[in-house]
Amino acid sequence: MAGFFSKIFGGLSKIDEDFYEEIFEKLVMGDVGVRTSEEIVEKLKELVRENHIKEPESCREYLKDLIKNEMKLDEDAYAFEKERSVIFIIGINGVGKTTSIGKLASMFKNEGKRVLLSAADTFRAAAAEQLNEWALRAGVEIVSGKEGQDPSSVLFDSIQSAKAKQVDVLLVDTAGRLHNKKNLMDELEKMNRLINSYYPLVHRENLVVLDGTTGQNALNQAREFSEVTKPTGIIMTKMDGTAKGGIAVAIQSELKIPVKYIGVGEKIDDLRRFDAGEYVDSLFD
Template identity: 50%
Template sequence: MSFFKKLRESISSKTEAVTQKFKEGLSKTRSAFVEKVEDLITRRKKIDEEFYEELEEILIGADVGVNTVVKLIEELRAEVRKRKIEQPAELQPILSEKLVGLLKDDQSSELRLAESGLTVILFVGVNGVGKTTTIGKLAHRYKQQGKHVLLAAGDTFRAAAIDQLEVWGKRVGVDVIKQQPGSDPAAVMFDAIQAAKTRKADILLCDTAGRLQNKANLMDELNKIYRVIGREIPDAPHEVLLVIDATTGQNALSQAKLFGEKTGVTGLVLTKLDSTAKGGIVIAIRQELSLPVKLVGLGEKMDDLQDFDSDQFVHALFAGLIAAETNEE
């Protein structure tokens, strides 16, 4: 069975709506990355040094990451020697299979929820990456599932952040626990947890300040928030999600490294994947950090925040090739 056929079958049980969202959300990356690979394979009649160099440039241009690209090219060279491949076209499914392998993760991409009682999810990340929007969309998802959701406005550093969260709260129909701008964020979290307990909420989604990630005071602030949450609810926060903007490419990877080292991050949210041709950053992040990508932003609609799925991701990238193979069958 061909690799593309296996990929089709792996997502056959998933809803067409989700498959379509991945296809639409990754259209820019598909044009900039896969179509360039297809063009290279069509133009080059043999696999030589120039072929490898051009493939390397395409992969780096899609922000797959230099270290990952070097490793990937070495593996492709080994496969070419082992299988005695001469035609570039024969490399397409092998490259696709390697990309799925790079994205696969032993860690679950599902969000961890409390077995009983209140689940607390904390969101961290610099300003402007789409943290509040992610919180709003996730609140909408849980509310649609019939869960009682509360939001905590822990970014007290900016009055606009509190206002923005309230706008989302009204849009989704969930309450926001807040204090005045400049208040102690840990005090806001304490109030939010007490409110969640009193109201028997299922999910508490907590915003935090997004000042520069290398500021010691911000890290101290986050540690204080963790202590308050953990004291009030054992095993909480159940997830600490770092939200990063996919359009910033390698800068997103730098942020992930800094935050991951200092803030106990359990998973990543990659926003604005639909706005970038550099979707390869997902591969770079998976390879260079021992953190699972949990959620991806594939558009601006309320349900465009999707659970990350490596099969769906690669299927969406190679949609044209898969469709062509299906027609041939």
């Protein structure tokens, strides 16, 4: 473990306020956020007291385990991959929603599933074209509408098609208007109701796509999307850069929404299941 830990845990000889301040700084620098970082530091202090830890060195595993345990996924986190499911992909513009759908489609397709894409983002210019391209790349079918068409009508067509073709996974792209715009929220709610009435009994999965380079606003985004639908997981994109995506820790701790996938590149297979261990390691790299 070069970098942070060797510097902090090797360099400082005792556990004091400077030590904790450096941990706090590292967490904040990873976009974990002030509040959650403070909480983590407090918890760590408690652990240090309880376990009579004297060496900064031994703090290392405690701190990492602390965050790892928080971020660990439930055993049934990926259950939807094995069932007939509708996956809503939600997120604001530019976070990599469409790309993530393409990657997911390809992943499911490679697992031998029947996949259908629903291009219900009828708002952004050329969104459907972009998704079409991904459908081609992944080799899956797609239902799309026209720019400006009611997204729910596209979804309705998609549901009919999904039923007729008995697809395993219906992946629904949604418009990425900024989350604080009421229209989009209403739209999502309407689409939710549509699924409930016309495609009941399928496994529902609502994945919120967040940009790994986004700071504290990602928490707001997750919170606001939680108000119209129940997010079941997060796709953290753009994790191949230098940003740490630490806001996921705050989201998990405040909203209890786990990260399920991370995007690590532009290629179609650059989507991974989330690994808490790796994530925490990279947070402190």
